[in-house]
Amino acid sequence: MSKKEAAPALYPLGMDGFLARFASRFSLEANRAAQAFATEAREIEGVEEAVPALASVQLRFDSTGETAPARRAKLEAALTDLLASRDWLSLPERAPARRWTLPVSFDGSDAPGLAEAAAETGLTEAEAVRSILEAAPRVLAIGFAPGQPYIGLLPEPWNFPRRTSLRDVPPGALVAAIRQLVLFANASPTGWLQIGRCAFRPFQPGAPDPMPLRQGDEIRLSRVSADELSALEAQPMGGARLEVLS
Amino acid sequence: MSAVLKILSAGPMLTVQDLGRPGLAAQGLSRGGAQDTLALWEAAALLGLSAPVAGIEMPGMGGRFTVTEKTRVALTGAPMRASLDGRPVPWHSALSLAPGEVLSVGGVSSGTTGYLTPGGGIASEPVLGSRATHLAVRIGALLTEAEALPLGKDRAASAPPQVLRVAPRFEGGQIRILPGPQTELFSPEQIRAFEAASFTRGPRSNRQAIQMMSEAEPLWHMASGGMASEPIQAGDIQITGDGTPFVLGAECQTIGGYPRIGSVHPEDMPKLVQAGAESPLSFRFADPAPLPTGAERLRALRRAITPLLRDPATIPDLLSYQLISGVTAGDDLERD
Numbered sequence: 350m351s352k353k354e355a356a357p358a359l360y361p362l363g364m365d366g367f368l369a370r371f372a373s374r375f376s377l378e379a380n381r382a383a384q385a386f387a388t389e390a391r392e393i394e395g396v397e398e399a400v401p402a403l404a405s406v407q408l409r410f411d412s413t414g415e416t417a418p419a420r421r422a423k424l425e426a427a428l429t430d431l432l433a434s435r436d437w438l439s440l441p442e443r444a445p446a447r448r449w450t451l452p453v454s455f456d457g458s459d460a461p462g463l464a465e466a467a468a469e470t471g472l473t474e475a476e477a478v479r480s481i482l483e484a485a486p487r488v489l490a491i492g493f494a495p496g497q498p499y500i501g502l503l504p505e506p507w508n509f510p511r512r513t514s515l516r517d518v519p520p521g522a523l524v525a526a527i528r529q530l531v532l533f534a535n536a537s538p539t540g541w542l543q544i545g546r547c548a549f550r551p552f553q554p555g556a557p558d559p560m561p562l563r564q565g566d567e568i569r570l571s572r573v574s575a576d577e578l579s580a581l582e583a584q585p586m587g588g589a590r591l592e593v594l595s
Numbered sequence: 596m597s598a599v600l601k602i603l604s605a606g607p608m609l610t611v612q613d614l615g616r617p618g619l620a621a622q623g624l625s626r627g628g629a630q631d632t633l634a635l636w637e638a639a640a641l642l643g644l645s646a647p648v649a650g651i652e653m654p655g656m657g658g659r660f661t662v663t664e665k666t667r668v669a670l671t672g673a674p675m676r677a678s679l680d681g682r683p684v685p686w687h688s689a690l691s692l693a694p695g696e697v698l699s700v701g702g703v704s705s706g707t708t709g710y711l712t713p714g715g716g717i718a719s720e721p722v723l724g725s726r727a728t729h730l731a732v733r734i735g736a737l738l739t740e741a742e743a744l745p746l747g748k749d750r751a752a753s754a755p756p757q758v759l760r761v762a763p764r765f766e767g768g769q770i771r772i773l774p775g776p777q778t779e780l781f782s783p784e785q786i787r788a789f790e791a792a793s794f795t796r797g798p799r800s801n802r803q804a805i806q807m808m809s810e811a812e813p814l815w816h817m818a819s820g821g822m823a824s825e826p827i828q829a830g831d832i833q834i835t836g837d838g839t840p841f842v843l844g845a846e847c848q849t850i851g852g853y854p855r856i857g858s859v860h861p862e863d864m865p866k867l868v869q870a871g872a873e874s875p876l877s878f879r880f881a882d883p884a885p886l887p888t889g890a891e892r893l894r895a896l897r898r899a900i901t902p903l904l905r906d907p908a909t910i911p912d913l914l915s916y917q918l919i920s921g922v923t924a925g926d927d928l929e930r931d
Contacts, residue, residue, distance in 0.1 A: 552623075
């Protein structure tokens, strides 16, 4: 890693964008910085799109026409100024604006990787499930696939690596690794361990809001049985409940 | 009932495509849309439209099509063997198709992917602002035999046929690339090795990514080493675990953890996606040059359009006619 990697910095990203990177490795501080920076950068003239990821933000502008180089230079200056305007890595944690409660089954075929995950945490399966239910993790990023949330951080015992061999998981799979949860909309191969399954789908192509989760949302999980989950499959939101907190 | 395009038979990978869904990456949805966007702009120029409309993307193989009302169709992108009721018709063209006539589109003769764009566009129901099928996230689906697609109104259905001179982009060549946020993680030696290598399209290529195979030793290999996943987009060149580069395609994911050596210059993406397995490709870092606006692009393309002087139906040696018109193309479209 070069020296430039140490501090938040702005990089070119293709023809029509920049990347503001707050850290090379994930941290909650860098994640908060990325979310806050994206919110403010969206207000800068010329920013067409701000895409916050785990610890960085992509900013896109219109790169067509003769005035594009001037626009690019002006935007680079504005983003550099914004980056220098405060200590982005020392922002206080903000209270969540929204809270989701998602029913999840940790039973049998809904949780084929639960035993392996519990062994990794050093907890019994019941204790592992309880620690997930008691946690109030947040949506750290939306991405990879439409609406797909990266949720975290879980308690420290959940800090085990992704598997190098991939396994297929079904739609609604709730998977865990590296103190994070991911909820899949579609069937997918993954190196994360499936510890449960939701009837809620983070991507609903025909719905008015097809990708309902937002970065920063708080996620609470509520345990249901496999049978109860099957019944929830018939509901459009899979039993998910949204509270708007502020 | 409004006009429809009927698919009498379909190649294996036909989809409806337009310019996709920009602006939704923050919610995890990549833009998608045509792999060779220039082909849709060419169709718009040939059809006299002010912006691209939805057409059919045809990787490798086309199909047989008919319409219920007279409409023009533009045939752009990779040249494919095409005929109208058995009479050969030129590629890079716009022609009228009358009800009952059958347009047959066979395999590509060079390049990878051709496009068929009706004069009023395909008027299927948009999803999130676009008609583009996004196979990876299951918006839309592959087109199949016996399907009927609604057509927008063609305001010049009887206009005389036209042909477009195109700059060559179907045989590979040098691809300009731009630096990205991880380029500086690669050493100058790694960059030189990457620029010196010759690549071809690998079999693990699809609308999500294009595999770049090389005989050269992958000195550009780089372990990701626990980097947090970052935003990625079409054109980015990921170096995967064994050193194989993949150029991200229209349906790529929106965040990813593989190191990226750079991004393909957007103006060279059509050449990259149209390079078949036999066409050598190489990469060279270049400065970002401004892209033309849509209006500028259409003006430049329109200057390369000429009437097809004779009705194709009356030209017995049409294939040779097309070849002559094809090789006169200059590279003026790529120059500023």
